[in-house]
Amino acid sequence: MTALLTSREPFVKAGLPYLLLSCLLSLSAAIAGSRSGSARAQAPATVGRAHRAGRSKEGRSDIARFGERVQATLESMGNDKAYWGLIINDADTGEVLYSLNASRYFMPASNAKLFTTAMALATLGPDFHIRTTVESAAEPDSSGHLEGDLVLVGRGDANLSSRVVPFAEHAERNGPPEKALADLADQVAASGVKEISGDIVADDGYFAPERYPPGWGIDDAVWSYGAAVSALAINDNFISVILHPGATIGAPLIYSAAPWPGIYEMHNDTLTTAAGTEPKLRLARDPDSRTFHLTGTLPLDAAARELQLAVTQPAENAAAILMQLLEARGVRVEGRSRARHGDRSALPQADSPTHVLAEHTSPALLEDVRLTNKLSMNLHAELLLRVAARERAGATTIDEVLAFATGFWQSVGIAPDDVQLSDGSGLSRGDLVTPQSVVQLLTYALRQPWGADFAATLPVAGQDGTLETRMRGTAAAGQVHAKTGLVEHVNSLSGYATSRRGAHLIFSIFGNNTGTHGRDALNAVDSICVAMVEELAPHKQTRAPPSAINRRAASNQAQGRISR
Structure with a gap:
């Protein structure tokens, strides 16, 4: 496959101003209210009929003004072929304030991560940890000789990298991308192993070998956002390639790659062009091929470019890197690196007796949820889904995993x-969801003991994550805490908001079939959020002082704890 070098996408400070005691006491009615208040039959609305299709609370001037702004915003796009869905609930009363096509299907894009991360927190708990181990059937003898294979066992940890956790405002790295694996190699060497008679085996059999979920595009597999799913994920299953112009015009580009396991090839057919010319880079790779073919040009005065190339054989990649790291530490390996995959038709087996020579423990699950939602990490979401289903239902295949997830959503x-x-x-x-189902999920999440922590994992408008540069300088900045969603012809945003008049809101906005008007659709979503924050008022009988959750969160912030 050939792909142009394009980019795809991939909250809150501790005090959550919209979490009120009255909200927590009344949300039990909101799930039913959301559905009954917005499930009335609605004909698909074109832009010109947006306000007529929208349902709103009668007799409230603030909602009438908001509806007029929604209509004006969608009409200003000049695209009558797009399809829009929207629902806003009062979090304190459960009332549906405004509804447009809320019971219709929409592609959610990364708003699907809300369902995954809430389910993971509910089924595994915020403090759940994942173990990655290096094991052997025998112990090393007194001379350091280890008979048999050395096995790296993965169980779905998405943070086997150098990423700094917890996340705080911006993604940070500390050390080489294979740092977590290097730490395991250090432990093996420290255990006294000097020679291994067998192979270095990477075992990702914790899940069935189904690397790509249904519905992923063939071009997705080239880049890091579409990296293969495996119980072993080193550096998010991608290779970082840094490109620099050559020394002279006509020279090939200079590149470095890390982590580079030695099982891939890079064919570099690039050229350096005159300063000021347009860069034109292409990357080609056939499905499952281990050969990358880089072509195109980069001007002499260009800054370095990074390409994040997806790994298609994660376990093989992990085994090769671990073998390199062990040999660099003086451990002699007589065998080769290889992978061991699970059987998609086999039932989960109990662990056989082994000797654990090294172990890595993941950050708390809440911190991975924060990364997943703040940065919209696709692989992290896929692993959270599978780990929850594996741990709680023994599910290994994608069909079993999805059945577990469906059962959970219905249970709430x-x-x-x-x-x-x-x-x-x-x-x-x-993927298809209704806007009302997203609001129901967000309502459920807010009622849980981990609800405030979940809300704090969502990007903050104008401040961090995938909303860092959006809605800056508007009334919505700092007041909208929501998950973004963006794929071709899809733009979505769902989460929590506090209006400047004190209303506590739960909302979901979807734009589908936006065609070539992607930027216009994003601006429309942001304009609707600004209108929501500027116009909507609280129910006059539901005003309440900050809840105990707010006071606790504010105390956490004062003590400098990371809670973004």
Whole structure:
């Protein structure tokens, strides 16, 4: 496959101003209210009929003004072929304030991560940790000789990298991308192993070998956002390639790659062009090929470019890197590096007796949820989905995993036909949800003991994550805490907001079939959020002082704890 070098996408400070005690006491009615208040039959609306299709609370001038602004915003796009859905609930009363096509299907893009991360927190708990181990059937003898294979066992940890955790405002790295694996190699060497008679084996059999969920595109597999899913994920299963112009015009580009396991090839047919010319880079790789073919040009005065190339054989990649690291530490390996995959038709087996020579423990699950939502990490969402289903139901195949997830969503009151997801990240073009189901999920999450922490994992408008540069300098900055979603012809945003008049809101906005008007659609979503914050008022009988959750969160912030 050939792909142009394009980019795809991939909250809150501790005090959550919209979390009120009255909200927590009344949200039990909101799940039912969201559905009954917005499930009335609605004909698909074109832009010109947006306000007529929208349902709003009668007799309130603030909602009438908001509806007029929604209509004006959608009409200003000049695109009558796009399809829009929107629902806003009062979090304190559960009332549906405004509804447009809220019971219709929309592709959610990364808003699907809301369903995945909430389910992971509910089923595994915020403090759940994942172990990655290096094991052997025997112990090394007194001379350091280890008979048999050395096995790296993965169980779905998405943070086997050098990423700094917890996330704080911006993604940071500390050390080489294979740092977590290097730490395991250090432990093996420290255990006294000097020679291994067998192979270095990477075992990702914790899940069935189904690397790509249904509905992912063939071009997705080239780049890091579409990296293969495996119980072993080193550096998010991508290779970082840094490109620099050559020394002279006509010279090939200079590149470095890390981590480079030695099982891939890079064919570099690039050229350096005159300063000021347009860069034109292309990357080609056939499905499952281990050969990357880089072509195109980069001007002499260009800054370095990074390409994040997806790994298609994650376990093989991990085994090769671990073998390199061990040999660099003086450990002699007589065998080769290889992978061991699970059987998609086999039942999960109990662990056989082994000797653990090294172990890595993941950050708390809440911190991975924060990364997943703040930065919209597709692979992290896929692994959270699979780990939850594996741990709680013994599920290994994608069909079993999705059945577990569907059962969970139904158990919290979401109608079976309101959510049709075939992956955990939203990258699948087969995913469909209704706006009302998203609001129901967000309502459920807010009622849980981990609800405030979940809300704090969402990007903050104008401040961090995938909303860092959006809605800056508007009334919505700092007041909208929501998950973004973006794939071709899809733009979505769902989460929590506090209006400047004190209303506590739960909302979901979808734009589908936006065609070539992607930037216009994003601006429309942001304009609707600004209108929501500027116009909507609280129910006059639901005003309440900050809840105990707010006071606790504010105390955490004062003590300098990371809670973004």
